[in-house]
Amino acid sequence: MQELDNDRLVWMFTQMLRIREFEERVKRTFEEHPGVIRGHTHLADGAEASIVGSLATLQPGDQLMATYRCHGYPVALGTETKAIMAEIYGRKDGLCGGYGGSMHLVDPSRGFMGTSGIVGQGIPQATGLGWAAQLRSRSHSPQVVLAFFGDGASKQGAFHESLNLASLWKLPVVYVMENNNYNVSTRSEQEDANAAAGEPLSVKAAAYSMPGVTVDGGDPVAVYEVVGAAADRARAGEGPTLVESKVYRLSAHGNIIAPPGVPLHYPEHEAITTFGNREEYEAALRGDPVPRFRARLVEQGVLEADRADRITEEVRAEMDAAVQYALDSPFPEAETAARYDYVYA
Amino acid sequence: MQELDNDRLVWMFTQMLRIREFEERVKRTFEEHPGVIRGHTHLADGAEASIVGSLATLQPGDQLMATYRCHGYPVALGTETKAIMAEIYGRKDGLCGGYGGSMHLVDPSRGFMGTSGIVGQGIPQATGLGWAAQLRSRSHSPQVVLAFFGDGASKQGAFHESLNLASLWKLPVVYVMENNNYNVSTRSEQEDANAAAGEPLSVKAAAYSMPGVTVDGGDPVAVYEVVGAAADRARAGEGPTLVESKVYRLSAHGNIIAPPGVPLHYPEHEAITTFGNREEYEAALRGDPVPRFRARLVEQGVLEADRADRITEEVRAEMDAAVQYALDSPFPEAETAARYDYVYA
Amino acid sequence: MARELPYIAAVQEAIFEEMGRDESVLFYGQDVAPSDDDNFVKAYGRDRVRVSPISETAEIGMAVGLALAGYRPVVELLMAEFMLVAMNQVVNEAPRLRYMSGGQVKVPLVLKAGYGFTAGWAGQHTGSIYGMFMGFPGLKIALPSTPADAKGLMTTAIRDDNPVCYLINYLLVLEHGDVPEGEHAVPFGEATVRRSGSDVTIVATGWTVGRALAAAQTLAGEGIQAEVVDPRTLNPLDTATILSSVEKTGRLVLVDQGTRHGGASAAIAAEVAEHGFGSLKAPIAQVTALDVTVPYSEPMEAFVLPNEEKIAGSVRQVLGEAPVAA
Amino acid sequence: MARELPYIAAVQEAIFEEMGRDESVLFYGQDVAPSDDDNFVKAYGRDRVRVSPISETAEIGMAVGLALAGYRPVVELLMAEFMLVAMNQVVNEAPRLRYMSGGQVKVPLVLKAGYGFTAGWAGQHTGSIYGMFMGFPGLKIALPSTPADAKGLMTTAIRDDNPVCYLINYLLVLEHGDVPEGEHAVPFGEATVRRSGSDVTIVATGWTVGRALAAAQTLAGEGIQAEVVDPRTLNPLDTATILSSVEKTGRLVLVDQGTRHGGASAAIAAEVAEHGFGSLKAPIAQVTALDVTVPYSEPMEAFVLPNEEKIAGSVRQVLGEAPVAA
């Protein structure tokens, strides 16, 4: 694991900000351009530190998989935000040509091998990437796979089966559970026996004889260190690790679910709408990882306040341009739905 | 949990013997009456102490579920062995009228709610019985459900999902894993990360914040005590327990798998056929729980040798009669396959 | 007395009322009442109403166990695809246990799930996959297309002593319609004729019923009288009503939100090609979704789906065909 | 050069040979080579040949990941029912990822499983459930009925850049037949005519091909010439060959080891009722398994299945039917 020098720290801050500003624009699209986004979107706001801290450990050739809550990864990996936004808007110039949409971003050229919209189902796929990485590591430098998923996903059989196999075969995978304490509107302690007992979810690692670590997912450096150590271990052939990264989702699970014709929007967070607990949500806002990290870097003299402002402006301009690009992009021709060369390779 | 008095100990020995003698006859049927048993049978020889020690904890109203390796439970519960054998022979007088066969014994009148032939799939079903038992316990005496399954089954997602739920809801279920160290011809340490690390499989309980206990499944009294304590805990509303009961399967996984026309038989144990390890198998034979328990009872003066012999003779006569009864029982009328009142209630 | 209700409210009303009538009815699933401030919880308590983890295999498997123990669980599964992770429980356990036991047990349970959410939900959430449940004797399948049926079929599903896949069409959830107050049960296995006509029979389910009726309206303007039949349940399938309609019209167009080989319309075509062949004056046409995964982008998504124009076009085509020479 | 091999050996030979030709082919699954004393392990090593836990969701999900990373996994799944616990990976992941990605990825993998083991394997292990895979564009389905095809279709399955369900009929595993030595690939989507005839077309797959040929033999003695067509793959489905046979014979009997509404024969009936209607001189008959779970006891099990007599009887019936009056 490499030391984080100042440039890298600033890069991390920048990526966190890029994710945040991207997601804000996705969210605002529902207000500013009603009807432009359809279906279901899920935002990464609140998880930026966890995502960036994790991705900062990647080396060339490494790969990752994620869930429907997937915008943040390709943004940080360098996929063009124009292409991501155009995908979310269902446009021809979208990352997946409009075939995939918000839940199904894929950018193999950057190691982002895709997502599953079905809870937990990306975990075994990432484990398969791990086997492939193990084989590639025989002839290349050691490679690692990051598997991202939610706390709720750890109650799917797929989680259990995959972690056992990865540990047994010492696959170079780091399982990063982004624990935001909610499955849609259900709280962890309502659905997880460990959580109900006040235990961290990383104790589940014991069932797979693998290390389990819990980390503050709001601190990108802490995440970097924990995921980095796990990645080093994986590269050394010592097998997988379960990392529980504690985050707070700052938006509702997703936009409202409604049939065509009903204007979509983001409701308030479930802490408020389901449990009437506005204080929980506001405490989370006060601990927002993006301003927190900015303040820390400024305080530590890593980043000057006006440089931070400049970065912020640049990022905002990038994201505004992404929105405009996506709005201007044409829809795919209807008949291209019948591209059977996309059905069968 | 009740003290095991001498009568109860003798009852336990008798049930173990009944299971053993029953299974021996199933096995011998392949030699003595070729073609009479079809499909796939799985024997409980070696697991008698575990089964009987577990079932000895049951109280009226309690229920259980098991796997395809299911002959032993109803034998010990008092289901007529004639009816069980007739089912295995596909006869009209079979326990399930010939519809189910060896893998699908059911006797709801004795709390034996059935089996699944699909690995792990009975576990959530037993968990559902546990919810029902929890509800019944509100108005009746506290009731318990035993869920039996193999070591291999603990690598199915169904295991993981069920144990979490049971712990979360404090369902009165005892999960009894019969660990015979094999999935067909694969050894536990080849497929289980805990086993590969030399850990007991009961450590998996940590992932569900429930107690996990490992017990010598060759000792019916030890099993009785461990399962009994777990059942007491369940009845007290304190939730489920995972019990790993270590047994050795004394026959091959099942009879050979072959299409119609090929005579079926039981091959040697996989320790020998797959791994060439005859010593492992012979050591297991030397530790055979049935003679071991007999010797112990005789030695402790609980059971006189000649009474044990008499019991043995009675049991053998019962099982011979079961075979004869099953051989004599007619086949179901072919057209009764179309009993649509069995398809739809 | 009937009043207007949205389809989804009619479904919930049926569950709520059945829970009031029968203590053995339980209701649980993901995001079912995480807060105690919920009508179901307030009326029936936490013993009977629970929120569960994202564990479909356990959720459905538990339903099987509960049913064996004498309860009538209704499991909220949100979307039909989520049953795929637990498909063995759905098709290889629940519907088989009674038969395998020689009639000793019964397995009354309801798997409530949505399907066909072609509203930008993209590749993994939009499947009209009801056809894949049709090959499993013992498993009933209900596909309500109106608010009244949504209530009536749910009532029947809960009372049925067998496992039922009760499939909500997500595109219809806010459709309003008259729904009877109080007890309302629609029998399984009885198709309904949504519109009478003498020239062609259109069979449609769920959301496509509305598309078929719209097409029939257009066709009426051209002097073509289409009869629209809604089977309402795929198992049991009321072939008698379909056959007698085809006997009258001599022509059959099948509409399916699912893919062409996916099951429902193909099964109906096969029944009619065998048992109603003598009535047929033209080929049986299928208007199904294209054989692709549903794409996200709106124009592509629309292109994939059956619609009024495709249905009307297909009707015109089967009417244009000359009667078959012997 | 061909030599006699049992069907199951032909399958294994294809895998073995493809592994020799292409390093990216991997082979794993439950009870695949637990001992190192195994030909696959000796030839290709533990990097490429592994025994896995009873974890179908992980096994199949890993195959998807491996395929995305450029490998060609062949997963041993033993019996088709065991895929039911992992059905989302099979039908909602593997076949959709390419399309959803706008063609960016491909997912070459083979799911090898048995089906139809109606030999006393009772309710949960005997399903002929291939039909339920037919509604998922992107997912190919191969059903070899001879040792030569067993080899040739496996070779093609491994080379195919898409997910393939390769389904072994368990009743055929010891059937012997000529199998070409060395490279042998049977193309997907090409039905084969197993017997020519002019009076009726019988379409059959897997184990039922033999039953259909036996029935055809019997019928020949009565002066009836049946043509027996084996589609070999259900997706792609070679409707052209079936249609041209029906054009010649005017009559169609479909044989299916699965249930009546389960998919395969219904889908074929629907295709012909739409595209071959003009050729039909009689109803399309389906000879399928009864709509029950397969019972254990031999006489009941036999009663449930299609067989020579039922097929021959059905052929006589469609030939007895008067040509349809217009």
Ligand SMILES: Cc1ncc(C[n+]2csc(CCOP(=O)(O)OP(=O)(O)O)c2C)c(N)n1
């Ligand atoms: C198998 C399955 N069941 C249910 C759903 C519906 N669903 C979508 S997201 C979600 C919550 C997931 O929670 P978690 O894993 O914690 O991830 P988060 O959304 O909080 O990031 C649920 C229940 C699904 N997509 N797949």
Ligand SMILES: Cc1ncc(C[n+]2csc(CCOP(=O)(O)OP(=O)(O)O)c2C)c(N)n1
């Ligand atoms: C889901 C599933 N996968 C595979 C099988 C095939 N199978 C039947 S028994 C068995 C081994 C089970 O091992 P274990 O759970 O340890 O039970 P045991 O047979 O040793 O009692 C396997 C793999 C199955 N029946 N179901």
Ligand SMILES: [Mg+2]
């Ligand atoms: Mg979460």
Ligand SMILES: [Mg+2]
């Ligand atoms: Mg075992």
